Amino acid sequence: MKTAMGRVHDSLRSGDWLTRERVRLIAVALLMASAIGFLYLVVTAHGAVDRQGRPLGTDFANVYAAGTYVNEGNAAAPFDPVAQFARERAIFGDDTQFYGWHYPPFFLFIAAALALLPYGLALAVWQAVTLGLYLLLIRAILAASFRGAPTDPRVVARSDDKLRASPESITTESEGQAPNDRLWTRWLWIPDSRFAASGMTLDWLLLALAFPAVLINVGHGQNGFLTVALLGGALVVLDRRPLGAGILLGLLVYKPQYGLMLPIVLAVSGRWRSFAAAAATVVVLTVATTLAFGVSAWHAFAVFSEFTRTVVLEQGNTGWHKIQSVFSWARMWGAPIPLAYALQGITTVAIGAALAWLWRSAASYPLKAAALCLAAILATPYSFDYDMMVLAPAIAFFAADGLARGFGPWEKTALAALWLVPLVARSVAQLSLIPLGVPTMLAVFILILRRAELRRGDFGHAWPNLANPVAFSGASSTMAAGAGGTSRGRN
Numbered sequence: 001m002k003t004a005m006g007r008v009h010d011s012l013r014s015g016d017w018l019t020r021e022r023v024r025l026i027a028v029a030l031l032m033a034s035a036i037g038f039l040y041l042v043v044t045a046h047g048a049v050d051r052q053g054r055p056l057g058t059d060f061a062n063v064y065a066a067g068t069y070v071n072e073g074n075a076a077a078p079f080d081p082v083a084q085f086a087r088e089r090a091i092f093g094d095d096t097q098f099y100g101w102h103y104p105p106f107f108l109f110i111a112a113a114l115a116l117l118p119y120g121l122a123l124a125v126w127q128a129v130t131l132g133l134y135l136l137l138i139r140a141i142l143a144a145s146f147r148g149a150p151t152d153p154r155v156v157a158r159s160d161d162k163l164r165a166s167p168e169s170i171t172t173e174s175e176g177q178a179p180n181d182r183l184w185t186r187w188l189w190i191p192d193s194r195f196a197a198s199g200m201t202l203d204w205l206l207l208a209l210a211f212p213a214v215l216i217n218v219g220h221g222q223n224g225f226l227t228v229a230l231l232g233g234a235l236v237v238l239d240r241r242p243l244g245a246g247i248l249l250g251l252l253v254y255k256p257q258y259g260l261m262l263p264i265v266l267a268v269s270g271r272w273r274s275f276a277a278a279a280a281t282v283v284v285l286t287v288a289t290t291l292a293f294g295v296s297a298w299h300a301f302a303v304f305s306e307f308t309r310t311v312v313l314e315q316g317n318t319g320w321h322k323i324q325s326v327f328s329w330a331r332m333w334g335a336p337i338p339l340a341y342a343l344q345g346i347t348t349v350a351i352g353a354a355l356a357w358l359w360r361s362a363a364s365y366p367l368k369a370a371a372l373c374l375a376a377i378l379a380t381p382y383s384f385d386y387d388m389m390v391l392a393p394a395i396a397f398f399a400a401d402g403l404a405r406g407f408g409p410w411e412k413t414a415l416a417a418l419w420l421v422p423l424v425a426r427s428v429a430q431l432s433l434i435p436l437g438v439p440t441m442l443a444v445f446i447l448i449l450r451r452a453e454l455r456r457g458d459f460g461h462a463w464p465n466l467a468n469p470v471a472f473s474g475a476s477s478t479m480a481a482g483a484g485g486t487s488r489g490r491n
Contacts, residue, residue, distance in 0.1 A: 012410070012413045013409050013410055013413070014409070014412075015407055015410075015411065015412025015413050015416075017413075018412045018413070018416055020203070023203070023207070024203065024206065026210075027206045027207055027210035028206070028210070030210045030212065030215070030423070031206070031209055031210040034210075034215040034218075038218065038219070041056065042056065048091070048092060048119045048120060049092055049093060049096075053093070053095045053096070054096075054097070055088075055091075055092045055096065055099075055119075056119075056120070056123060056221075057123045057127075057219075057220065057221025058099065058219070058220050058221060059099055059220040059221050059222055059386075060122075060123050060126065060220070060221025060222075061088055061091070061092060061096070061099045061221075062078075062084065062088065062099035062100060062101045063101075063107075063110070063111045063114060063126075063221070064091070064111070064114060064115055064119055064122060064123075065078070065084060065087040065088045065091060065099075065101075066078035066084065066101045066108060066111045066115075067108070067110075067111035067112045067113070067114050067115025067116075068087060068091070068115045069083070069084075069087060070108050070111060070112035070115070070293070071112050071115055071116065075105065075108055075292075075293035075294065075296070075297040076293075076294075076296045076297050076299075076300040078101035078108070078111075078300075079101060079297070079300035079301055079303065079304040080300065080304075081098065081100060081304070081307065084098075084099075084100065084101055085098045091119070100304075100307070100308070100312070101304075102304075102308045102312070103254055103255075104253070104254060104256065104301055105289045105293050105297040105298060105301055106253055106254045106285050106286075106289050107223075107254040108289070108292075108293060108297070109289075109292070114126055123221055126221065127218055127221065127225075130223065130225035130226045130229065131214075131218075131225050133225060133226065133229035133233075134208070134214075134225040134228055134229055134389070134392070135205070135208055135209075136229070137228060137229050137232040137233055137236070137393060138204060138208045138232075138392060138393070138396050139204065139205075140232075140233070140236050141232060141235075141236060141366075141369075141393060141396040141397055141400060142204055142396060142399075142400055144236055204396075207419070208392065211392055211395075211419060211422070212419075212420065212421075212422040212423035213385070213386065213388040213389045213391060213392065213422040214389070214392075215423075216385055216386045216388075216422055217386045217389055220386050222386040222387075223254075223255070224386050224387060224388075224389030224390070225389065227252065227255055227258065227387070227389060227390065228373075228389045228390055228392055228393055230248045230249070230251050230252050231248075231249070231252060231258070231372075231373065231376065231390065231393065232369075232373070232392075232393035232396075233245075233248050234246075234248035234249045234274075235369040235372065235373075235393070235397075238271065238274060239365075242271060242273040242274040242277070243273060243274070243277045244277075245271075245274045245277070246273065246274035246275065246276065246277025246278040246279075246280075246281065247277050247278070247281050249262055249266075249274065249277075249278040249281075250277065250278040250279070250280070250281025250282045250285070251281060251285075253281075253282050253285060257380035257381075257382050257383065258376045258377070258380065258383075258387075258390070259376075260348065260352075260376070260379045260380060261351070261352060261355055261372060261375045261376055261379050262278070262372075262376075263275065264352050264355060264356055264359075265355060265356075265359050265368075265372055266278070268356045268359050268360050269359045269360065308382075312382075313327070313328075313381060313382055314331070314337050316328065316331055316332070318384075319430065320332035320429070321425075321426050321427075321429035321430035322384050322385055322426055323381075323382070323383065323384055324377070324383050324384065324385055324387065324388060324425060324435075324437040324438060324441075325344065325378075325380060325381045325382065325383050325438065326340075326343050326344045326347045326378070326381070326438055327340045327341065327343070327344040327381030327382075328340075328381070328435075329435045329438055330343045330344070332429065332433055332435065333433065340381075341381070344381045347378065347379075348378075348379045348380075351375045351378055351379050351445070352375070352379065354371075354375075354445075354449055355371055355372065355375050358371050358448075358449060358452055359372075361452060363451075363452035364401050364452075366397040366398065366400050366401040367397070367398065367401055367448050367451060367452050369393070369394075369397040370393075370394045370395075370397035370398040370401075370448055371394075371445060371448045371449070373390050373391070373393050373394035373397070374390075374391070374394050374441050374444060374445045374448070375445065376390055377390045377391070377441065378438070378441055378442065378445065385422055385425050385426045385437065388421070388422040388425070388437065391418055391419075391421075391422070391441070394418070394444070395415055395418055395419055398411075398415060398444070398448065399415060401451075402415075408447075408450075408451055408454070410447065411447055411451070414440075414443055414444050414447050415444070417440050417443075417444075418440055418441065418444050421436055421437055421440045421441075422437070424436060425437035
C-alpha cells in the first residue's frame with residue numbers, strides 16, 4: 001500500500017491532480033482578487049496617484065513623462081535621470097519616486113503618442129490595446145495548433161511508456177461545441193470539433209487573463225503584452241508569412257535583450273527571408289528614429305545605458321528579487337560581478353546550443369516555439385518579473401502539443417508551476433533569497449528537450465506543418481470562420 005507521500009509523488013508525476021475544477025477555482029480566485037485590488041487602487045487614488053503615493057501604473061509614469069519631453073522637441077531628456085525625475089515629480093507630485101527610462105529611442109514613438117492623451121486615458125488605452133493583442137495571440141496559438149493537429153484517433157489517443165496522457169486530467173473532459181453563432185462567442189471558442197475532447201473551450205480565456213504575469217504587467221503599466229504579441233505572433237506565422245514574421249521580430253528591437261536567440265533560430269532553420277525582413281525592419285526603424293529624434297537621442301541612450309548596467313543590473317538598485325535571471329540569482333547569493341556574468345554567459349551559450357539542436361531536429365513546431373520563448377528570457381541577464389509574460393506563449397505552445405498527443409511524466413505539473421511562478425517569484429526571493437523563477441523556467445526548458453528527444457522522428461509523420469495555420473494579422477476573422485462561421489522603477 002502506498003504511503004501518502006507516494007500518492008502525492010505519483011499525482012504530481014502524472015499530473016492527475018490538475019483537474020478542470022481545480023484549475024478553474026485557482027484561476028477565478030486569482031482573477032477576482034486582482035480585480036478587487038485594482039479597483040481598490042483606482043477608487044482610493046487621488047488623481048493619477050494611488051493611496052501609497054505611487055502613480056497608477058507605476059512604471060508607465062516613465063513612458064508618459066518621456067513622451068511629454070518628445071512632444072516638446074527634447075527627445076534626449078528622458079535619458080537624463082535628473083531631467084526625467086523632475087518631469088515625473090512635476091506630473092505626479094514631489095513625493096513620486098524615480099522611474100527610469102531604459103528603452104532605446106525606438107520606443108519614444110509610442111511614448112510620444114500616448115503623452116498626447118491625459119495620463120489616465122493614456123494608461124487605459126495602452127493596457128487595453130496591448131492586452132487585446134496578447135489575448136489574440138494566445139487564441140491564435142491554440143486555434144492554429146488544433147487546426148493542424150492529426151485527426152487519426154490512433155494518433156490522437158495513442159499512449160506509450162514514454163508519453164502518456166491521464167484520462168482524469170484536464171485534457172480529456174469535453175465541454176461540447178460553441179453555444180451559438182454570435183461572432184464574439186465563436187471567436188472565444190477554440191475551433192475544430194475534433195478537439196472538443198481536449199477540454200480547450202472558454203477555459204483558455206480564463207487562464208490567459210488570470211495568468212499572474214498579466215496581473216503584474218497591468219499593475220506596472222508595462223509592455224509585456226506587446227512583447228509577447230510580437231514574439232508569439234511571429235512564431236504563429238513564421239512559415240506561412242516569413243516576411244511578416246520577420247517584421248514582427250524586427251519590431252522587438254525596442255527590447256533588444258530578448259533578441260539574442262532569434263538570429264540563431266532563423267539561421268539554423270534556414271529561414272533567411274524572415275532573417276532579412278527582421279534586419280531590414282531594424283534598419284528602417286533606426287533611420288526613422290534618427291530622422292525624428294536626432295543623433296543626440298542615440299548618444300544620450302548610450303550614456304544612460306551605463307547607468308542601467310551598473311546601477312540597475314550590477315548593483316541591483318531595484319532589488320535582486322525583481323530581476324529574473326541567472327545573473328541576478330548569482331548576485332543575490334553574493335557572487336562577484338565577473339562570476340555572475342560568467343554564469344550567465346555559460347547559461348546563454350548552453351541554451352543557444354540546445355535551441356539550435358532543437359530547431360534543426362524533427363521535433364514538433366509547438367515545442368520549438370515554446371523553447372524559443374523560454375530561451376528568450378533565460379538568455380538575458382536583464383529581465384524583470386513582469387517580463388515573464390513571455391512565458392504565456394511558451395505555456396500555450398507546450399500545452400497545445402500536449403493536448404494533441406498526451407503529456408509525459410511531470411509535464412503537466414511543470415506547466416502549472418510555470419503558470420503560477422510569476423505570482424511568487426518576487427516575494428519568495430525577497431523574503432528567503434530563494435529564486436523560483438529561473439529554476440522553474442530551466443526545468444520546463446529541459447522537459448521540452450527531453451520530450452523532443454523521446455519523440456524524435458515521430459513528429460514529422462504525426463503532426464503536419466503546425467507553423468502554417470493562420471495569419472496573425474487576420475487571426476480574428478480567420479479563426480471565427482474556423483469555429484463554424486462564414487467569415488524599472490522601484491515598485
